[in-house]
Amino acid sequence: MAPNAHIKKAITAMKALGIEEAQIKPVLKNLLTLYDKKWDLIAEDNYRALADAIFEAQETQAVEEKKGKEKKANDEAEGSAAEVDRGKRKAHETVEDDEDALDEPERPLKRLRRRGGEVVSASASNSPSLGSPCLNETTTHDPVSLPFHPIPTENDPDAGALVIPKGEPSTDSLENGNSSAPMPEAEETNGRVEEPHGSTAATDDGATTTIERASEHTVATTPEGISALELASSATGEVKINLSFAPATGGSSLHAPSMDELRRAMEDVCLRQYKILDPNFSVSRFLNDIASSYLELATKAEQPANQSPENLPSLTTNVDVLKKSAAAMAFTAEGRNDLAAKDRNGHVRDDENSGAGESMGLVVVPECHISADELRMISSVSDITFGKETVEIPWVNEVNTKVPSPFRYMTQSLVYLDAEVKFSLGNIKDQCCSSCCGDCLSPAMACSCATAIGGFAYTKDGLLQKDFLEECISEARNPQKQVVQYCKECPLEIAKNEETLEPCKGHLKRKAIRECWISCGCTKKCGNQVVQHGLHTKLQVFFTSNGRGWGLRTLEKLPKGAFVCELAGEILTISELVQRSSSEKLTSPVILDAHWDSEEVSGVKRALCLDGTHYGNISRFINHRCVDANLIEIPVHVENMDLHYYHLGLFTTRDIEAMEELTWDYGVEFNDQVYPTRPFHCRCGSEVCRNVKRSSKSKKSKKRA
Numbered sequence: 167m168a169p170n171a172h173i174k175k176a177i178t179a180m181k182a183l184g185i186e187e188a189q190i191k192p193v194l195k196n197l198l199t200l201y202d203k204k205w206d207l208i209a210e211d212n213y214r215a216l217a218d219a220i221f222e223a224q225e226t227q228a229v230e231e232k233k234g235k236e237k238k239a240n241d242e243a244e245g246s247a248a249e250v251d252r253g254k255r256k257a258h259e260t261v262e263d264d265e266d267a268l269d270e271p272e273r274p275l276k277r278l279r280r281r282g283g284e285v286v287s288a289s290a291s292n293s294p295s296l297g298s299p300c301l302n303e304t305t306t307h308d309p310v311s312l313p314f315h316p317i318p319t320e321n322d323p324d325a326g327a328l329v330i331p332k333g334e335p336s337t338d339s340l341e342n343g344n345s346s347a348p349m350p351e352a353e354e355t356n357g358r359v360e361e362p363h364g365s366t367a368a369t370d371d372g373a374t375t376t377i378e379r380a381s382e383h384t385v386a387t388t389p390e391g392i393s394a395l396e397l398a399s400s401a402t403g404e405v406k407i408n409l410s411f412a413p414a415t416g417g418s419s420l421h422a423p424s425m426d427e428l429r430r431a432m433e434d435v436c437l438r439q440y441k442i443l444d445p446n447f448s449v450s451r452f453l454n455d456i457a458s459s460y461l462e463l464a465t466k467a468e469q470p471a472n473q474s475p476e477n478l479p480s481l482t483t484n485v486d487v488l489k490k491s492a493a494a495m496a497f498t499a500e501g502r503n504d505l506a507a508k509d510r511n512g513h514v515r516d517d518e519n520s521g522a523g524e525s526m527g528l529v530v531v532p533e534c535h536i537s538a539d540e541l542r543m544i545s546s547v548s549d550i551t552f553g554k555e556t557v558e559i560p561w562v563n564e565v566n567t568k569v570p571s572p573f574r575y576m577t578q579s580l581v582y583l584d585a586e587v588k589f590s591l592g593n594i595k596d597q598c599c600s601s602c603c604g605d606c607l608s609p610a611m612a613c614s615c616a617t618a619i620g621g622f623a624y625t626k627d628g629l630l631q632k633d634f635l636e637e638c639i640s641e642a643r644n645p646q647k648q649v650v651q652y653c654k655e656c657p658l659e660i661a662k663n664e665e666t667l668e669p670c671k672g673h674l675k676r677k678a679i680r681e682c683w684i685s686c687g688c689t690k691k692c693g694n695q696v697v698q699h700g701l702h703t704k705l706q707v708f709f710t711s712n713g714r715g716w717g718l719r720t721l722e723k724l725p726k727g728a729f730v731c732e733l734a735g736e737i738l739t740i741s742e743l744v745q746r747s748s749s750e751k752l753t754s755p756v757i758l759d760a761h762w763d764s765e766e767v768s769g770v771k772r773a774l775c776l777d778g779t780h781y782g783n784i785s786r787f788i789n790h791r792c793v794d795a796n797l798i799e800i801p802v803h804v805e806n807m808d809l810h811y812y813h814l815g816l817f818t819t820r821d822i823e824a825m826e827e828l829t830w831d832y833g834v835e836f837n838d839q840v841y842p843t844r845p846f847h848c849r850c851g852s853e854v855c856r857n858v859k860r861s862s863k864s865k866k867s868k869k870r871a
């Protein structure tokens with residue numbers, strides 16, 4: 167493009183922002199030198215660099231004019247005192263400041279800021295405020311509005327550094343009033359540097375920098391507006407972050423929230439809105455990082471080439487609440503550890519030795535800590551299994567702001583305390599065919615296991631044999647087809663109430679799957695090993711929209727008879743279950759129905775159930791559906807053929823579409839008052855919902871806890 171065409175385009179773009187031509191040209195001239203006439207860089211982001219430079223020039227001019235007035239008005243001492251720390255005076259501008267501000271030249275638009283890659287006008291939305299009660303939607307992608315700095319790249323390693331390029335005058339606009347000189351990056355924004363005595367420094371190659379002055383008392387701020395974020399650094403490496411806001415509500419009724427309140431609110435926002443999922447995320451660390459990055463940028467030009475990042479000052483965060491004003495919050499990230507004294511608990515003390523006293527008479531509150539539970543909860547967002555399953559299972563909540571309550575994920579059931587579950591080689595050696603090899607399901611394999619238990623339950627595709635599945639479904643849905651066994655002295659009834667012993671309500675004798683295991687000579691690829699290899703389906707935990715809390719859905723199509731997951735949890739004895747459910751609400755314990763009265767099983771420690779409330783696998787999110795659920799639980803013997811302990815595998819009862827919710831019939835009777843689980847009003851939506859038709863339902867149906 168011809169040079170004139172470039173200039174024309176640039177001027178047109180700036181005019182569109184309401185900037186007059188007279189203001190554009192001198193700045194553009196300087197920018198061309200600065201960018202070595204690289205128009206593509208200048209034109210980037212709709213001439214963002216040019217717009218920024220113009221605003222900076224205007225701001226610098228305003229600052230200079232203001233300073234001139236102050237000088238005239240007198241009193242050098244007062245003038246320099248006012249310059250020391252911009253943070254001290256920013257929260258509430260004095261009346262005098264307001265009057266001064268009126269004298270400032272009108273700016274066509276506030277500074278352009280970067281928002282997720284777009285260039286937007288800061289005037290288009292309020293700056294977000296940490297802890298501000300009026301945090302709104304417009305803050306979504308920009309939790310803390312920072313001045314934009316070009317990011318160093320391979321092509322432009324100096325982008326973002328606090329360097330005035332070679333050939334530029336060593337004194338910049340702030341000192342000589344040359345308002346058209348480009349501002350160093352750290353002073354981008356409104357550029358109100360109030361410490362005029364910072365000196366410039368020459369680098370080895372003769373280029374001059376504003377490092378010393380900038381690092382002495384530089385304040386970088388966001389555009390003025392309702393809120394402002396300021397960063398200030400000193401030569402000692404101390405970086406202060408100061409966020410001021412003037413909430414629309416105003417007035418003296420405001421109270422400064424505690425840092426804990428603020429932290430929780432912020433972390434909630436981060437989790438919900440910005441999906442910051444890193445378990446290490448904390449607000450204080452985030453602020454620390456801002457300070458750290460600022461310092462790194464601010465000191466970059468000074469560093470000898472061989473200076474490693476480890477030598478940069480290490481920062482500790484000292485979170486303060488501004489005492490003076492309820493409508494101002496200040497966060498200070500100290501550049502030196504010794505500035506902040508800590509008490510025995512690691513909390514920052516505000517004593518005279520701590521250096522915190524320098525921070526505008528601030529009240530010091532403890533450093534932010536995130537509890538282990540919160541950490542667990544936050545970190546579980548992307549994969550609720552914590553990488554324990556072979557597939558990741560994310561969770562989403564498109565309904566409200568709730569997050570899943572913390573629990574410990576485990577892929578396999580584990581004994582809580584007293585349950586008697588023993589697996590021993592001695593116990594299993596005769597259960598499976600030791601002469602097998604390869605895949606027991608292969609037709610060439612004349613495996614004796616197949617005949618021993620009436621054939622395998624699985625097809626070669628890893629699905630349940632049709633007939634077997636149909637029988638299981640029929641058994642579960644038709645009480646008349648169920649084989650129910652009754653104990654003389656039912657462990658469940660004993661545990662519920664030993665004094666007035668109720669008769670046994672019956673336990674289902676169900677069809678079961680028997681899988682090959684260690685004692686069998688087959689390989690891991692044997693088709694008769696399914697449940698023991700864990701879940702492989704792409705699943706998602708989601709919040710249901712009809713009051714059933716969280717639910718589980720499949721993200722992929724599933725054929726009928728497919729294994730989805732096991733019901734895993736703590737293995738409790740029935741007495742442990744009853745004890746536990748008397749003191750807390752259990753959500754889904756499952757009784758392992760068995761021949762409890764038989765010789766094999768007898769003994770209270772062998773009457774077992776599973777509780778996934780605190781420790782469990784993904785099945786703890788599966789909701790109940792009466793009768794026609796799309797999953798069915800089937801007993802699976804893996805390690806032994808004991809009647810009192812087995813796995814419960816959940817298999818599909820029909821083809822299931824992607825995104826369909828997965829449900830299984832808990833087997834609950836909604837009118838059972840002594841049911842040892844949290845009662846709930848069933849919202850399964852099934853036409854045959856037992857909660858609706860409970861009066862006409864037989865109580866003699868299958869019985870689980």
Ligand SMILES: C[S@@+](CC[C@H](N)C(=O)[O-])C[C@H]1O[C@@H](n2cnc3c(N)ncnc32)[C@H](O)[C@@H]1O
Pocket residue numbers: 713714715716717752753754785786787788789790791844845846847848849850
């Ligand atoms: C195993 S949990 C299932 C996950 C649970 N929705 C959650 O939010 O964690 C069982 C609990 O879910 C709720 N629930 C499950 N199925 C339900 C249904 N059909 N109607 C209403 N609530 C149900 C009940 O509160 C029940 O105690």
